[in-house]
Amino acid sequence: MMLGKLIKNDIKTGLYTVANVYFAAFVAIAFMMFGVLAKSGTIKVLSSVALSVIMVVILVFTFFAVISMFNKSVYGNVGYLTLTLPVKEWQIVFSKTLTGILFILISYISFITSNAFLFVYILGQKGMQTVIELWQQMEIMGLPSRETLELYLIMKSLTGLIAVFFTVSSLIIAVSLVNVSGIDKFGTIGSILIFALLTGFLTSLANKIGKMINLNMVIYGKSVVFTFSNSFVARQNELGAMSFELSRYFFLIVFSLCLCAAATFLIKKRVNVK
Amino acid sequence: MSDTLVSLRNIKKSYGRKIALDDLSVDLFKGQIIGLFGPNGCGKTTLLKIMAGLIHDYNGSVLIDGSFPSPETKQIVAFLPDRIFLYDWMNAGQALSFFRDFYADFDYDKAKALLEKFSLSSKDKIKSMSKGMQEKLLLSLIMSRKAKLYLLDEPLAGVDPAAREAILDFILQNHSKDSIILMATHLINDLEQMFERVVFMGEGRVLVDDSVENIKSRGVSIEDAFKEVFRHDAW
Numbered sequence: 001m002m003l004g005k006l007i008k009n010d011i012k013t014g015l016y017t018v019a020n021v022y023f024a025a026f027v028a029i030a031f032m033m034f035g036v037l038a039k040s041g042t043i044k045v046l047s048s049v050a051l052s053v054i055m056v057v058i059l060v061f062t063f064f065a066v067i068s069m070f071n072k073s074v075y076g077n078v079g080y081l082t083l084t085l086p087v088k089e090w091q092i093v094f095s096k097t098l099t100g101i102l103f104i105l106i107s108y109i110s111f112i113t114s115n116a117f118l119f120v121y122i123l124g125q126k127g128m129q130t131v132i133e134l135w136q137q138m139e140i141m142g143l144p145s146r147e148t149l150e151l152y153l154i155m156k157s158l159t160g161l162i163a164v165f166f167t168v169s170s171l172i173i174a175v176s177l178v179n180v181s182g183i184d185k186f187g188t189i190g191s192i193l194i195f196a197l198l199t200g201f202l203t204s205l206a207n208k209i210g211k212m213i214n215l216n217m218v219i220y221g222k223s224v225v226f227t228f229s230n231s232f233v234a235r236q237n238e239l240g241a242m243s244f245e246l247s248r249y250f251f252l253i254v255f256s257l258c259l260c261a262a263a264t265f266l267i268k269k270r271v272n273v274k
Numbered sequence: 275m276s277d278t279l280v281s282l283r284n285i286k287k288s289y290g291r292k293i294a295l296d297d298l299s300v301d302l303f304k305g306q307i308i309g310l311f312g313p314n315g316c317g318k319t320t321l322l323k324i325m326a327g328l329i330h331d332y333n334g335s336v337l338i339d340g341s342f343p344s345p346e347t348k349q350i351v352a353f354l355p356d357r358i359f360l361y362d363w364m365n366a367g368q369a370l371s372f373f374r375d376f377y378a379d380f381d382y383d384k385a386k387a388l389l390e391k392f393s394l395s396s397k398d399k400i401k402s403m404s405k406g407m408q409e410k411l412l413l414s415l416i417m418s419r420k421a422k423l424y425l426l427d428e429p430l431a432g433v434d435p436a437a438r439e440a441i442l443d444f445i446l447q448n449h450s451k452d453s454i455i456l457m458a459t460h461l462i463n464d465l466e467q468m469f470e471r472v473v474f475m476g477e478g479r480v481l482v483d484d485s486v487e488n489i490k491s492r493g494v495s496i497e498d499a500f501k502e503v504f505r506h507d508a509w
Contacts, residue, residue, distance in 0.1 A: 012363065077359050079359075083327070084348055
């Protein structure tokens with residue numbers, strides 16, 4: 001119950017923080033629509049460029065917003081409120097992690113959707129025709145079937161979700177380490193530096209262990225097969241299957257959970273809100 | 275003593291080489307209004323933060339209503355820090371709703387009445403309020419809880435002298451009789467009439483812990499007693 005209230009409050013804080021950039025994106029889209037109605041090429045071009053720029057800004061801004069929200073609400077003045085609430089420390093970390101994942105996912109989805117929208121908007125019917133032709137060529141060449149591709153994209157989206165979880169948990173521990181280690185004067189730059197070092201090291205570690213274990217997911221039509229055999233993967237791929245190495249994502253989940261647990265420990269034992 | 279709500283034993287806390295609390299022991303009893311005085315950096319805020327459950331890496335023992343600082347003790351401790359601790363996006367009404375959501379002892383109607391008393395609207399944005407108005411809002415939120423222990427860190431620092439008396443009355447009227455108010459402040463003159471007990475701190479230690487009645491029976495005011503202690507090299 002308390003966890004739900006924390007999540008509700010963190011979502012409100014997130015919405016307040018990112019609302020302006022999303023509003024700017026909606027204004028750009030409105031101008032794009034107006035450009036179509038007014039048949040004005042200049043408005044169409046300018047608003048399209050504006051939307052492209054805004055979507056990049058949203059991606060970057062959301063990343064920094066996640067850092068800022070966590071920093072302010074745990075280690076800044078609002079920490080006096082957050083850390084005197086009758087809730088457990090893991091609930092605070094869980095809520096912040098979930099909210100961070102949510103807002104980063106929304107920024108990714110918005111980026112992808114707006115790019116698709118821009119593609120259709122700029123190229124119109126010709127663009128759609130190009131996509132259809134590309135699809136037909138893939139089928140003629142015996143490339144993966146539509147069912148295979150759909151399932152592959154779903155699975156890849158799930159691994160994307162794991163990557164976002166790993167990113168957010170790395171951000172949270174980076175901010176926590178900066179604040180409890182006495183190098184908080186470096187602020188966001190310090191957090192980003194630790195984040196870069198940590199993600200670089202843990203990602204390469206996950207990749208190396210993943211390669212050693214070499215558990216592959218092979219997707220063919222609606223069926224999914226797990227295998228350690230490279231020759232099996234190669235044979236299936238020749239038949240139109242799609243595959244990717246899976247075990248590294250398992251380790252990314254393990255690392256993410258460990259990072260969240262470490263952040264909880266630091267908040268519980270070492271934090272001193274200034 | 276059965277009326278002990280807070281028991282601190284041999285508390286030691288340092289920030290690097292700087293010692294904030296040095297083997298400090300003190301008991302707080304139900305129903306008392308206690309003034310916590312001392313020069314800047316003497317450890318008052320650190321002591322309040324430990325009781326509020328904001329600092330954990332200290333030595334010694336802290337018991338609040340028989341429990342170590344935890345989410346359970348946070349349900350009975352109301353802490354007013356010396357800064358604005360609410361979210362930027364909140365208005366006064368949202369701050370009230372936030373407190374109602376998280377604290378079972380929060381009296382929403384009382385808080386609304388207090389906002390009106392302070393001429394604050396529920397729709398007033400916190401970031402657009404003056405410092406004095408923000409402090410009145412925070413006091414309304416904290417004192418609308420039926421807590422067992424109120425920890426107030428410089429609650430009147432940003433309030434104009436004219437409003438101080440009204441706020442003092444408000445604090446006195448809005449705490450339950452068996453609760454404790456522990457107030458850290460430099461405003462000895464303005465506030466001394468409200469305290470039953472005073473604690474003087476210096477360099478992380480308790481230098482004086484006495485009832486106001488005892489001090490006044492010596493024919494001195496609290497401020498005189500404070501000056502007497504801190505004039506010498508005792509700390």
